[in-house]
Amino acid sequence: xxxxxxxxxxxxxxxxxxxxxxxxxxxxxxxxxxxxxxxxxxxxxxxxxxxxxxxxxxxxxxxxxxxxxxxxxxxxxxxxxxxxxxxxxxxxxxxxxxxxxxxxxxxxxxxxx
Amino acid sequence: xxxxxxxxxxxxxxxxxxxxxxxxxxxxxxxxxxxxxxxxxxxxxxxxxxxxxxxxxxxxxxxxxxxxxxxxxxxxxxxxxxxxxxxxxxxxxxxxxxxxxxxxxxxxxxxxxxxxxx
Numbered sequence: 001x002x003x004x005x006x007x008x009x010x011x012x013x014x015x016x017x018x019x020x021x022x023x024x025x026x027x028x029x030x031x032x033x034x035x036x037x038x039x040x041x042x043x044x045x046x047x048x049x050x051x052x053x054x055x056x057x058x059x060x061x062x063x064x065x066x067x068x069x070x071x072x073x074x075x076x077x078x079x080x081x082x083x084x085x086x087x088x089x090x091x092x093x094x095x096x097x098x099x100x101x102x103x104x105x106x107x108x109x110x111x112x113x
Numbered sequence: 114x115x116x117x118x119x120x121x122x123x124x125x126x127x128x129x130x131x132x133x134x135x136x137x138x139x140x141x142x143x144x145x146x147x148x149x150x151x152x153x154x155x156x157x158x159x160x161x162x163x164x165x166x167x168x169x170x171x172x173x174x175x176x177x178x179x180x181x182x183x184x185x186x187x188x189x190x191x192x193x194x195x196x197x198x199x200x201x202x203x204x205x206x207x208x209x210x211x212x213x214x215x216x217x218x219x220x221x222x223x224x225x226x227x228x229x230x231x
Contacts, residue, residue, distance in 0.1 A: 034219055043119070043206055044157075060175040090156065094220075100147045101208070101220050105156040 001044075002093050006104035014109055015083055021107045023078040023091030033074040034092040034101060037063055039092045044090065050074060061085070086111045115141045115210050125129075125212025126197055126230055134192045136207030136225045143188035143209035147220070149181075152202040163190040197230040 007022040023033060032051050036044040047058025055067040065076045073093060088108055092101040116139040126132050138145055144165045151158040161182050162170040169182035179201075181193040190209075194201055207223040 017200045029225075041225065041227060043117075043224045044208075045222075049219050078214070092220075100159050100162055102159070103157045108154075 002031070002095055002102045004091050004093050004102055004104035006107050008107050009105065010108045010110065012111050013081055013109070015111055015113050016080045018079050019077065019081050019109065021089050021109065023074045025072050025074060025077065025091070025093045027093060027095055028039060029095045032094050033067060035059065035063070035076050036090045036092060038090065039087045041059070047076070081111045082111060083111050085109060115211060115221045117207065117221045117223045119207050119226055121226060122224055124158045124229070126228070128198055128230055129196055131193055131195045132197055132228060134205055136190045136192070136209070136223050138188045138209045138221070141211040142153060142212065143212065146184060146190040147193050147208040148182065149206045149208065151206060157206060195229065197228070202228055202230045209216040
């Protein structure tokens with residue numbers, strides 16, 4: 001069975017500082033990994049995805065993530081955050097093209113000035 | 114990107130009544146849609162997988178008679194919360210993946226429905 005662990009429930013940072021949101025997964029087969037962002041009372045927006053190929057994935061809004069198979073990790077990074085990046089971030093995994101995504105518990109990123 | 118439209122965005126209903134939530138894929142066909150439930154400050158919990166033209170597959174612990182799912186076409190799935198109670202109050206989100214293309218894609222999410230049962 002698949003599972004996702006987001007190691008930090010809350011990450012407070014100052015504006016323009018770098019940030020890393022950690023995600024580890026477990027799966028017995030090939031995995032497809034995703035990071036989504038959720039603003040209050042809204043649905044989820046895809047930040048980036050790893051399906052295959054290059055392990056460094058670049059997404060929207062300056063975010064990137066690196067797939068590390070040996071460490072079963074898919075950490076999300078941004079070199080310089082903005083106030084507007086304050087939101088809930090979810091890491092998700094699926095093992096096949098048409099199956100449901102399994103989500104981590106989420107990380108609240110709070111950016112202050 | 115692909116769009117999934119969910120309606121209504123919020124609803125308040127009286128205890129004991131039923132509420133229907135619609136989820137539509139606007140520019141792609143989805144043989145499979147997914148329904149999630151999200152409690153405040155928590156993650157998305159998969160409730161069921163909705164299959165076009167057949168019965169939904171429910172996750173363990175989800176009451177199929179309470180959360181009725183219908184997937185009548187390739188672009189529409191509905192979730193009906195029957196005989197709603199205050200403990201059913203939550204944020205419900207639908208999701209769909211473009212399965213017709215056959216490629217591996219991300220899941221597209223609706224805007225969510227905030228259900229409050231009073």
